[in-house]
Amino acid sequence: MRLTRYFLPVLKETPSEAQIVSHRLMLRAGMIKQQAAGIYSWLPMGFKVLKRIEAIVHEEQARAGHIPMLMPTLQPADLWRESDRYDAYGPEMLRIRDRHERDMLYGPTNEEMITDIFRSHVASYKDLPLTLYHIQWKFRDEIRPRFGVMRGREFYMKDGYNFDLTREDALHAYNRHLVSYLRTYERMGLQAIPMRADSGPIGGDDTHEFLVLAETGESEVFYDSAVTDIRLGDREIDYDDHAQCRAVMEEFTALYARTDETHDAEAFAQIPAERQRSARGIEVGQIFYFGTKYSEPMGATVQGPDGKPVPVHMGSHGIGVSRLVGAIIEASHDERGIVWPEGVTPFHVGIVNLKQGDAGTDRACEELYGALTKAGLEPLYDDRDERAGGKFATMDLIGLPWRITVGPRGLKSGVVELTSRRTGESEELSPEAAAEKVIEIYAPHHRQAEHWEPMAKRSFHTWL
Numbered sequence: 001m002r003l004t005r006y007f008l009p010v011l012k013e014t015p016s017e018a019q020i021v022s023h024r025l026m027l028r029a030g031m032i033k034q035q036a037a038g039i040y041s042w043l044p045m046g047f048k049v050l051k052r053i054e055a056i057v058h059e060e061q062a063r064a065g066h067i068p069m070l071m072p073t074l075q076p077a078d079l080w081r082e083s084d085r086y087d088a089y090g091p092e093m094l095r096i097r098d099r100h101e102r103d104m105l106y107g108p109t110n111e112e113m114i115t116d117i118f119r120s121h122v123a124s125y126k127d128l129p130l131t132l133y134h135i136q137w138k139f140r141d142e143i144r145p146r147f148g149v150m151r152g153r154e155f156y157m158k159d160g161y162n163f164d165l166t167r168e169d170a171l172h173a174y175n176r177h178l179v180s181y182l183r184t185y186e187r188m189g190l191q192a193i194p195m196r197a198d199s200g201p202i203g204g205d206d207t208h209e210f211l212v213l214a215e216t217g218e219s220e221v222f223y224d225s226a227v228t229d230i231r232l233g234d235r236e237i238d239y240d241d242h243a244q245c246r247a248v249m250e251e252f253t254a255l256y257a258r259t260d261e262t263h264d265a266e267a268f269a270q271i272p273a274e275r276q277r278s279a280r281g282i283e284v285g286q287i288f289y290f291g292t293k294y295s296e297p298m299g300a301t302v303q304g305p306d307g308k309p310v311p312v313h314m315g316s317h318g319i320g321v322s323r324l325v326g327a328i329i330e331a332s333h334d335e336r337g338i339v340w341p342e343g344v345t346p347f348h349v350g351i352v353n354l355k356q357g358d359a360g361t362d363r364a365c366e367e368l369y370g371a372l373t374k375a376g377l378e379p380l381y382d383d384r385d386e387r388a389g390g391k392f393a394t395m396d397l398i399g400l401p402w403r404i405t406v407g408p409r410g411l412k413s414g415v416v417e418l419t420s421r422r423t424g425e426s427e428e429l430s431p432e433a434a435a436e437k438v439i440e441i442y443a444p445h446h447r448q449a450e451h452w453e454p455m456a457k458r459s460f461h462t463w464l
């Protein structure tokens with residue numbers, strides 16, 4: 001993308017309404033625009049990051065064997081009357097009446113609707129296990145929408161639902177989700193710690209929230225600092241292997257880590273004093289096992305092996321896709337702006353032309369742009385007629401992990417400068433070597449994307 005043809009409305013001033021750094025930086029970097037309290041437009045660069053996060057979620061869901069679909073944002077109230085949640089959900093639910101006076105609502109979550117789909121089409125235990133998910137906009141009329149996309153009213157969520165014959169199988173689905181979420185967050189450059197939590201209006205006893213530690217987080221958390229040393233890394237996972245998934249779940253949840261809702265001061269005191277931590281965290285996901293809470297009242301049964309109908313065991317599993325954009329910025333920024341992890345960056349590399357209009361530098365930039373694009377990367381070429389300081393400030397603000405600076409002086413000795421946004425370190429390389437190095441850096445990220453259907457992946461990235 002050439003910056004002169006893009007839409008990147010960066011702000012010079014720090015917007016006064018934004019209280020936390022991710023909100024400030026998203027507004028300054030031209031990623032979002034507020035349309036009403038807690039409701040945002042996603043401007044092109046914000047939209048790109050949102051879609052990159054969404055792609056990682058899809059890839060990891062595919063790897064775990066979960067099936068994507070799409071349910072509507074608007075739902076009939078009658079479904080929610082069946083589970084008794086229509087009244088129970090309270091003022092957070094946005095209720096709407098259509099022209100025929102039918103009660104509708106903008107879905108805050110989809111347990112009822114997915115249970116309705118299941119009971120309409122699945123009749124036998126032989127069709128289990130099944131996990132369906134979608135990534136769709138949700139609405140919760142939060143009393144205090146704040147912190148930009150972190151606590152919106154309209155927000156983008158991945159929500160998945162497992163259907164299993166037995167409690168044991170459903171607990172495997174729970175563990176499988178836990179493991180696949182760990183991989184999902186790690187690919188985004190985040191450490192999200194599973195913590196014992198409260199199930200709130202979704203229900204059930206088994207639930208973990210995934211928390212990214214950050215001072216601006218809304219949740220108060222208590223944990224054993226040793227939990228922050230565990231990584232999933234690139235170990236091979238067989239998502240059908242019950243014992244392996246359970247072992248990973250146990251490894252990640254054995255140490256004390258809880259949100260304030262389930263905090264147990266006595267158990268916390270057992271941790272060696274030097275490892276006791278209380279801090280704040282951003283909840284970027286939550287998994288639930290709730291057994292037959294929805295399947296029983298809604299009649300979602302299958303014929304079991306003995307021919308008798310049994311209600312299915314279910315759980316639901318959510319990732320805050322739009323919240324993650326803010327959470328990643330909270331975890332990765334400095335005083336000059338955002339520092340995107342390679343996995344989610346909107347553009348892979350910035351090209352800064354120090355002397356726009358100079359035939360030599362223009363040509364070198366175009367060649368670099370061509371070589372990187374041909375290798376499947378998306379460079380952002382700052383081809384504006386602006387002074388170097390302004391171009392660097394924009395690049396630093398929008399946070400692309402790598403920058404190639406091209407100027408007449410360097411070109412005279414055959415070099416450009418490759419700079420890491422994270423460390424600030426630069427090296428001088430030939431333009432070919434600089435392109436080669438950037439392509440190398442992104443190779444592992446491209447390999448990880450292989451599980452997502454190749455056709456979908458291609459179309460996904462070409463129109464964006």
Ligand code: 5CA
Binds near residue numbers: 109140142150151152
């Ligand atoms: N049905 C279940 C699991 S699919 C569910 O709704 N879970 S949830 O309530 O925990 O939401 C899932 C994730 O959505 C949360 O972990 C959080 O990351 C995100 N989320 C929840 N409320 C908001 C909000 N107001 N703004 C942005 N993200 C939110």
